[in-house]
Amino acid sequence: MLLLFVVAAFLRGRPGTMQLRPLEGVLSVAATLVLVGATERLIGRRKAVRAYVAVAIVSVVVGIAIRVLVTSTFGSTASPTYRLSGFPLYAPAVGSILVASAFASALWRRRIRLLVLASALVFVLFEGSFGGLVTLVAAVTGLLVGIALRSRGTTRRRAWVRSSQHEARVLASSLVAISAAGPFLAVLSRTPVGPLAPLGALFRNSLPNRSLSRACAGFREHGLSAVHSACTPSRALDGLHTPGTALVGFLPLVVLFLAAFFIRRGRRPAVLVAIVVNVVLGVASGVAAITAPIPTGAAARYGALHVLLSVVSASVPLGVAAFLIVLLPHLARRDAVGGGRPDRPNGRAALTPAGAVLFSGAALVAAYVVAGSVAPEVFVPAVGLDGLIGTGILRLLPVGFIGIRHVGSVPTHGLPRILFENIGWAFWVVAILALVVACRERTRGRASSTERESLDRILKKGVSGNLAFMATWDGNEIWYSPSGRSAVAYRRVGDVAVTCGDPLATEEDAPGVVAEFALWCDDQGLLPVFYSVRAALLPVFQRMAWYDLPVGEETVLRPRTFSMQGKKWQDVRSSMNRASKAGVTALWSTYAELGSATARQIHEISEQWMSDKGLPEMGFTLGGLDELQDCDVALMLAIDDDGRVLAVTSWLPSYRDGRVIGWTLDFMRRRTDSMNGVMEFLIASAALKAQEDDLEFLSLSAAPLASSLGADSTAPVDATDRVLSFLGSALEPAYGFQSLFTFKKKFQPDYEQLIMAYPDPIDLPRIGAALGRAYLPDLTARQIPKLLRSLR
Incomplete structure (x- = not known):
């Protein structure tokens, strides 16, 4: 969208003509076809045509009113672009796509509105042409019409939809890129008249032109160099019309574009650089506008307008900087191996x-x-x-x-x-x-090639526990044993080191690795906590005089004996039959093997799922979009006859001697309008695939802080149980761990208890806080009351 505006500004004819250049016309028609086509896919042909016509009528009427107002107010001094320019062909299409955005998913609704409105607004503020203003009017009209139509189709107010961390990076990156394109647009434009044109002028080559230098040269030849006092400085500055001088004007914008690129990848230095550059732009723009001569005499009436433009010129980059500061906790990705x-x-x-x-x-x-x-x-x-x-x-x-x-x-x-x-x-x-x-x-x-090779070598040789592949995730640090054959993946939260499951070691080496890691943590001033490890390691911790308690149960299927016969499997069989009748098929693949359209649907499903949550996306032992893109992670997708992805699951590999011996369920997302039982269909399909491949196990993982004992358990409860019970009950309404655990019981799995081991009960408050921060590293102070209210 912004590229279309830039091309339109660059191709716009000289002032004083209404002639439409052929290339600009071709691009306008192409943009109209693309945008109207996208609108039709979202709301249907009839509504798309109605939206296009309605927006066109409103934008033309308002555009005529603006032209009359400007010409009657400024007369012959009005910019030719307002007196003579024609209406942009693509403006109604821009408005129609914003009408359709109200009916798009949360992911695309936010992206369409931000990109289109920000692009149109930047175009008006920096380039300021009549066509850009009409396009902005069309965009706002489309937005309001879409909101009104959506409101008529629902009986309840739509709550503000929170963006996930991944989407926050995408939106912030787009905003920084658009804000950098504004000055670039003003520099390219022949006659920028927008209120932020002074900000773009900061990047223009404001050196004396060569005609003045040539005039001074003529004066000097005739001995009249003193006639013009500016001759000597202008001749000295004339040689500065060089590529180097032009680069100095554009390179700060290149820094912003580059920062936008890295913000999308969650790099904190890029966020800080973007904040600093935008603050400098805002201050420089404000100072330049304020110190510029204010019109006097007949033009004194423009003094108030001058002050207003000065404020607006400085507010946009400062607003971008403030926006980035607010989003800073959500923009930086967590480090991985060695992080x-x-x-x-x-x-x-x-x-x-x-x-x-x-x-x-x-x-x-x-x-x-x-x-x-x-x-x-x-x-x-x-x-x-x-x-x-x-x-x-x-x-x-x-x-x-x-x-x-x-x-x-x-x-x-x-x-x-x-x-x-x-x-x-x-x-x-x-x-x-x-x-x-x-x-x-x-x-x-995130992990150098050498570090990842070392970790892969340990994992593929074979280690204890089915959750070992989580060691490769962002946010984990890796401690390697002195022998180099084993390792421990842990999350450092303050001075607490919480492990992500069992040590990455063989059954024989695991006891020694546990002791070595505990000693290393003690030397580093860290509190070691072995979290979500198998109960088979209990004797090791008992010998160390540590304390332990159950924190969950892993649910495991045995593919070699897997069967869906019997009354207990009725729900699963019904889901399989329902999928077969509906033409839904299961696809076993990896993210890299998927087409771009399928990958986009996965992102859309995830964002739709996040939109229903009032709390941030969880991490630690729960993977997200970034984790499922690993080339070693498998995906099982439910796809209908139209190629529409209904649900997706991801599976983490477990190895022995370089061969996959089992898969562990991680990522689970489904469309809200998908068929009932789609998840049962995917898991059963994965079990049949594992049976076909003669694998040893298929783990459905463990829901954090959930247990098969449930709330009716009569087991003794101590202070430690109450700490974890508090976390589990607090997060249950938003994340449904116990409900998820109950769902997995449909598959008649074997249960393997997972425990947490720690050296001293006095540290339980610190451990509880560390677990909360590990699972919810992006929880803000504003969200804490919502978390506490969920306990009621």
């Missing part, structure tokens, strides 16, 4: 890229100052040491940021001239490279 706290490197790693930028800036300015001190005679006018330092610092910024009046003394030739022309773009290139390095550092934090 640590959420996407937060150690002090040395964090300072290295920033230090490189500061050092390069200081070095470039110092080189310029030294060169200028050696040859001061080349500067016009003469300059001292303080002037050299000030000029060198200002040369790191685009000329538009500081104004042509504040460029200072200009060298005419020699090494000072070379440095004067090039230190600006060199500094920004270093800044870009530093950002890439800082964000790639976080990528290495």
